[in-house]
Amino acid sequence: MSKFWSPFVKDLVPYVPGEQPKLAKLVKLNTNENPYGPSPKAIAAMQAELSDNLRLYPDPNSDRLKQAVADYYGVSTAQVFVGNGSDEVLAHAFHGLFQHGKPLLFPDVTYSFYPVYCGLYGIPFEAIALDEQFQIRVEDYARPNGGIIFPNPNAPTGCALGLAAIEQLLQANPDTVVLVDEAYIDFGGETAISLANQYPNLLVSQTLSKSRSLAGLRVGIAVGHPDLIEALERIKNSFNSYPLDRMAIAGAAAAFEDRAYFEQTCQQVIASRESVVAGLTALGFEVLPSAANFVFARHPGKDAAGLAAGLREQGVIVRHFKQARIAQFLRITIGTPEQNQALLDALKPLV
Numbered sequence: 001m002s003k004f005w006s007p008f009v010k011d012l013v014p015y016v017p018g019e020q021p022k023l024a025k026l027v028k029l030n031t032n033e034n035p036y037g038p039s040p041k042a043i044a045a046m047q048a049e050l051s052d053n054l055r056l057y058p059d060p061n062s063d064r065l066k067q068a069v070a071d072y073y074g075v076s077t078a079q080v081f082v083g084n085g086s087d088e089v090l091a092h093a094f095h096g097l098f099q100h101g102k103p104l105l106f107p108d109v110t111y112s113f114y115p116v117y118c119g120l121y122g123i124p125f126e127a128i129a130l131d132e133q134f135q136i137r138v139e140d141y142a143r144p145n146g147g148i149i150f151p152n153p154n155a156p157t158g159c160a161l162g163l164a165a166i167e168q169l170l171q172a173n174p175d176t177v178v179l180v181d182e183a184y185i186d187f188g189g190e191t192a193i194s195l196a197n198q199y200p201n202l203l204v205s206q207t208l209s210k211s212r213s214l215a216g217l218r219v220g221i222a223v224g225h226p227d228l229i230e231a232l233e234r235i236k237n238s239f240n241s242y243p244l245d246r247m248a249i250a251g252a253a254a255a256f257e258d259r260a261y262f263e264q265t266c267q268q269v270i271a272s273r274e275s276v277v278a279g280l281t282a283l284g285f286e287v288l289p290s291a292a293n294f295v296f297a298r299h300p301g302k303d304a305a306g307l308a309a310g311l312r313e314q315g316v317i318v319r320h321f322k323q324a325r326i327a328q329f330l331r332i333t334i335g336t337p338e339q340n341q342a343l344l345d346a347l348k349p350l351v
């Protein structure tokens with residue numbers, strides 16, 4: 001704390017990202033990155049941007065990327081927003097769409113950046129308890145709100161919500177925005193973007209960090225009614241005109257255009273997930289049904305913090321949250337078949 005700080009800074013509780021260890025040779029299954037590299041076409045597109053042109057600012061509107069996203073989803077470019085990671089997209093949405101005085105609703109077990117943005121922008125919130133099976137129960141969201149947000153599939157549980165339940169929320173809340181954070185949608189969920197033309201209160205965010213394996217590039221998108229997108233554009237253009245650099249625009253557009261690589265690598269992750277679930281179950285773990293590139297698992301006889309520490313000693317890093325209700329779970333990212341085997345081998349002596 002310093003006398004130079006604006007007063008509100010002292011009360012901020014910042015987000016704590018998963019560790020990015022400096023050690024090589026670790027089996028890193030803690031931040032839900034993709035074990036396969038980005039599309040070779042995306043890498044080629046970025047390499048082509050590494051030129052004398054870098055002296056020029058990028059396109060402030062990222063038109064090439066918006067067009068690639070619009071083509072992919074069959075929407076108009078006026079329905080597409082892009083930002084520096086979906087975290088930035090989410091921040092602008094909190095800032096521009098959720099400050100209505102009434103509480104924002106989100107699950108009690110969810111992406112831990114949501115309460116952080118509420119703190120940053122002074123948004124009241126209510127955390128709605130997941131049911132006993134760690135599922136979102138939409139009936140529990142029938143209360144006055146200034147907006148609703150949840151990841152689908154939810155994080156860190158991995159559990160997906162069907163489109164019928166999402167439509168129920170949209171219909172019950174015509175006067176507030178329902179933001180579906182689809183960071184992990186491509187690993188088994190059904191995107192709500194198909195509902196975008198029907199519901200002016202729907203905003204869907206996605207990231208290129210997971211299914212398109214570009215976490216290091218920092219690109220996220222949102223799709224929704226042009227009125228919602230305009231709010232995000234206003235915030236963005238009052239904050240940073242150029243959130244995406246030339247390499248990010250080119251690489252992200254090429255990644256959306258390379259459907260074959262995207263579909264193949266997603267299928268590989270999904271297939272690996274099923275074998276990790278089988279391996280964990282055989283070791284006595286209870287694994288929540290996952291539609292994501294990670295699983296959330298607990299062992300009835302072993303303490304999760306102890307398991308995480310034991311794995312770490314063997315060079316395998318997973319995520320453990322010291323948080324009510326989920327302190328006995330481990331969140332384990334799906335890696336390559338070799339990494340997954342290393343995880344199971346390291347767990348064997350611990351359980």
Ligand SMILES: Cc1ncc(COP(=O)(O)O)c(C=O)c1O
Pocket residue numbers: 031032084085086087088111151155181183206207208209215219220
């Ligand atoms: C649910 C959820 N939303 C959003 C993000 C942010 O992704 P990024 O900022 O890399 O696009 C994450 C990252 O882990 C996430 O788990």
